[in-house]
Amino acid sequence: MTATASALRLPAIPLRTKILRLLLALAAAGVLAWAWQGSEMRPLDLLTYRQNMAAYLKGFLTPDFSEWRDYLHHTIVTIQIAIWGTLLAVLGAVPCGLLSSANVAPAWIHQPVRRLMDACRSINEMIFAMLFISAVGLGPFAGVLALFMHTLGTLAKLFSEAVEAIDPQPVEGIRATGASRLQEIAYGIIPQVVPLWISYSLYRFESNVRSASVVGMVGAGGIGMLLWDAIRSFNYGATAAMLIILIVVVSILDLGSATIRKRYI
Amino acid sequence: MKTAESITPAIEIHHISKSFGKRQALQRVSLRISPGEMVALIGPSGSGKSTLLRHIAGLVGGDRDSGTIRLFGKEVQRRGAVSRRIRTIRSEVGFIFQQFNLVGRLSLLTNVMTGTLSRVGTLRSLLGIFPREEKSRAMAALQCVGLAEYAAQRASTLSGGQQQRAAIARAMQQRARIILADEPIASLDPESARIVMELLQCMNRDEGVTVLVSLHQVQFALQYCPRSIAMKEGRVVFDGPSRELSPAALRQIYGLKNDGLDLDGTLPLNVRVCTPPAVAAGA
Ligand SMILES: Nc1ncnc2c1ncn2[C@@H]1O[C@H](COP(=O)(O)OP(=O)(O)OP(=O)(O)O)[C@@H](O)[C@H]1O
Ligand SMILES: [Mg+2]
Numbered sequence: 001m002t003a004t005a006s007a008l009r010l011p012a013i014p015l016r017t018k019i020l021r022l023l024l025a026l027a028a029a030g031v032l033a034w035a036w037q038g039s040e041m042r043p044l045d046l047l048t049y050r051q052n053m054a055a056y057l058k059g060f061l062t063p064d065f066s067e068w069r070d071y072l073h074h075t076i077v078t079i080q081i082a083i084w085g086t087l088l089a090v091l092g093a094v095p096c097g098l099l100s101s102a103n104v105a106p107a108w109i110h111q112p113v114r115r116l117m118d119a120c121r122s123i124n125e126m127i128f129a130m131l132f133i134s135a136v137g138l139g140p141f142a143g144v145l146a147l148f149m150h151t152l153g154t155l156a157k158l159f160s161e162a163v164e165a166i167d168p169q170p171v172e173g174i175r176a177t178g179a180s181r182l183q184e185i186a187y188g189i190i191p192q193v194v195p196l197w198i199s200y201s202l203y204r205f206e207s208n209v210r211s212a213s214v215v216g217m218v219g220a221g222g223i224g225m226l227l228w229d230a231i232r233s234f235n236y237g238a239t240a241a242m243l244i245i246l247i248v249v250v251s252i253l254d255l256g257s258a259t260i261r262k263r264y265i
Numbered sequence: 266m267k268t269a270e271s272i273t274p275a276i277e278i279h280h281i282s283k284s285f286g287k288r289q290a291l292q293r294v295s296l297r298i299s300p301g302e303m304v305a306l307i308g309p310s311g312s313g314k315s316t317l318l319r320h321i322a323g324l325v326g327g328d329r330d331s332g333t334i335r336l337f338g339k340e341v342q343r344r345g346a347v348s349r350r351i352r353t354i355r356s357e358v359g360f361i362f363q364q365f366n367l368v369g370r371l372s373l374l375t376n377v378m379t380g381t382l383s384r385v386g387t388l389r390s391l392l393g394i395f396p397r398e399e400k401s402r403a404m405a406a407l408q409c410v411g412l413a414e415y416a417a418q419r420a421s422t423l424s425g426g427q428q429q430r431a432a433i434a435r436a437m438q439q440r441a442r443i444i445l446a447d448e449p450i451a452s453l454d455p456e457s458a459r460i461v462m463e464l465l466q467c468m469n470r471d472e473g474v475t476v477l478v479s480l481h482q483v484q485f486a487l488q489y490c491p492r493s494i495a496m497k498e499g500r501v502v503f504d505g506p507s508r509e510l511s512p513a514a515l516r517q518i519y520g521l522k523n524d525g526l527d528l529d530g531t532l533p534l535n536v537r538v539c540t541p542p543a544v545a546a547g548a
Contacts, residue, residue, distance in 0.1 A: 173366030173432070176322055177439055178356030178383035186391050187379050191370040 059236020063244055071226065071242045075249050078222035081140050081215075082208040085147025090201045092152045097159025098185060104163060114160075120153025129215040140221025147208050147215065158200045162193040198264055202257045209250055273338040275300040275443055275475035280332030281320055283313075283499075290316045291327070292499040298477060300337075300442075303469040305486035305507065306479040308496035309519050314479040317496070318445045321477070322360050323351040336443060356383035359436025361446035361478075365428040369421030373412060373431050376420050377403040380438030399438075406434040410464060426457025433464050444468065446478040450485065462489050483515060 046053065065071075099105045100113040128146035136142050171188035179187065216224020223246055230238040276298040283291040290313045298304055306314050319325045321334055323341045334341040339354050341347065348354065359380075367376045381399045382390050389395075407413045410430035412423075420428060429449055436444055444465065450458035466489050468474040480486050486493050487507050495503035495510075495518045502518055503510065 169362065169364055169366045170368040172324065173360070173362060173435075174368070174379055174382070176324065176355060176358070176360035176362075176366075177380050177435065178352045178354070178358075179379065180352065180382070180387050182387050183379075183382045183390055187371070187375075187382065188368060191368050194370070 056236055060240040062237055063240035064237030065241045067238065068241065068245065071223065071245050074223040074226050075245050077140055078212045078216065079209055079249070079253070081143040081212040081222050082147065082205060084144045085212065086151055086201065086205040086208050088144070088148040089151035089155050089204070093155035093159050096152065096156040098163060100156055101160040101163040103168070104185065117153045117156040120149050121157065123150065125150045125211045125215050126218055129218050129220040133219050138219040143212055143215045143220035143222060146220055147211060151204050151208060155200060155204055159197055162196040163189060166192045195264055199261045202261050206254050206257050209253055213246055272299060274298060275337060276321060276477065277335040278321070281334060282328045282331045283316055283320065284328055289499050291320070294501055296494060296501060296504060298475060300475055301473045302492060303466065303476040303490050305490035305493040306477060306496065307483060307486055307493055307518070312496040313499040314496055315447050318447045318477070318479060321445055322355060322358055323347045352383060356439060357442045359439050359441030359444045361429070361432050361436060361444060361449045363448040363451050365425070365432050367420040367428055367431060370419060372417050373407065373420055373423070374403055374416040376431055377406055377434045377438050380435040403438050406437040409437065410434045426453050426460065429453060429457070429461050430464065433461065437468070441474060443475045446476065448479050448481060451481050458485070483510065
């Protein structure tokens with residue numbers, strides 16, 4: 001028994017490792033403190049202003065649906081923005097995704113295209129929305145373009161990852177018949193990736209409905225515009241009503257889209 | 266152009282070499298195959314059979330100091346550079362792969378239709394518009410390999426033997442004048458293997474298609490191919506009538522010990538087809 005117990009003794013931790021761990025912990029604490037200061041964290045404020053919080057809550061608990069037609073109309077506009085923003089992005093992501101795949105395009109093409117797509121992806125929809133508002137003016141079209149740009153970057157990356165993971169053998173089978181490069185892609189690559197592409201596109205559509213409700217806040221159309229007005233004028237009843245409508249509609253869409261995705265794959 | 270030559274060889278290979286890093290997969294391989302021949306390509310694993318077939322189809326280029334490959338006089342490659350007109354040449358070459366290389370999610374009919382891609386304009390084919398008579402030809406090809414009833418089914422839902430027959434139908438659809446088959450029966454059961462070999466033989470006999478088929482099982486070479494070419498370590502070590510493949514010759518090609526066991530353990534070799542006593546003696 002004792003022999004087993006001593007054999008099972010935990011391995012000693014060397015001093016160097018201990019010191020390293022301590023330094024790591026100190027560094028982590030330092031970063032957290034630094035970030036705390038920068039973001040002006042004041043948790044006590046939640047207590048100090050609890051009357052305000054209570055007022056918010058009360059407003060939210062009594063949603064005001066008197067203007068529901070307007071809210072519903074703008075929610076539908078939000079979905080319409082998401083539909084076109086996503087569709088344009090899918091159409092663009094097919095060529096861009098193929099061109100950023102290492103097994104389709106040579107390095108001097110796929111590298112620059114990838115960087116361009118990275119740029120699209122790294123800029124938030126809100127920023128694109130503000131840029132397009134100055135270009136095409138206030139309204140839903142600016143929202144469509146904003147969603148298009150950001151989603152293009154995301155989908156092109158996802159699409160090209162699917163393309164790079166395909167089985168090369170069927171493509172070689174097509175090539176051996178004397179088919180052209182485009183025909184190889186259409187008959188050898190696309191059939192292999194299409195289920196994944198559809199799934200990714202639907203998923204992006206779901207998240208674009210949410211993004212579309214946000215881009216409205218900077219004036220790019222949809223429910224976001226109304227929402228922002230209501231919040232700014234402390235009209236919590238209206239805010240709550242809009243949020244409820246939005247949540248219901250988005251949940252229904254998510255459910256529908258998820259069902260299609262499951263079916264298709 | 267051709268004046269003195271009586272017939273242009275279907276396949277003409279002159280001094281083709283290929284190395285992968287230090288390894289020489291092909292060493293100055295030369296051979297000629299006349300139109301209408303059915304030739305087996307045999308040799309142990311790693312001897313360069315697949316590499317040679319892929320060079321003939323222009324799927325890979327040889328080394329820079331490599332010679333030429335011509336199919337019906339048209340140059341596939343020279344000094345390692347694959348011809349620019351390779352697509353037109355490939356359209357006359359049906360390539361049958363060991364793993365069939367069909368597109369699993371497409372229907373069998375569409376897979377066979379891809380045999381016409383080189384004849385249909387790119388735009389029309391991208392839109393999926395194929396001439397009606399090509400569609401009926403594809404159906405006829407499927408009928409010929411006994412798969413007409415599966416035309417609408419996805420290729421991935423079929424058995425290996427059926428997929429390989431569909432691959433042959435694709436070569437028929439291509440109106441291939443040459444068929445290069447890389448171990449087409451290696452992953453098939455004996456019955457499917459027999460059907461596939463008979464289909465190749467049938468295309469060779471009835472349509473005059475030139476067939477070069479690499480085989481792991483020597484008895485299939487003896488049974489279906491009048492001529493055999495054997496490779497070993499990237500060189501042609503035998504080229505002649507299959508019936509001249511004596512047990513001694515096979516032992517030399519495959520590196521068999523005298524007791525009939527092969528050295529690299531890859532061969533389901535049935536030497537007895539040729540002369541029973543010589544091998545049976547050791548066992
Ligand atoms: N893409 C490649 N990269 C590196 N080496 C390769 C490549 N293709 C083939 N080889 C090498 O070339 C040699 C010949 O290979 P090849 O596939 O042509 O042999 P094979 O006769 O078809 O063998 P098997 O009967 O096992 O299919 C082998 O040594 C192999 O390792
Ligand atoms: Mg091989």
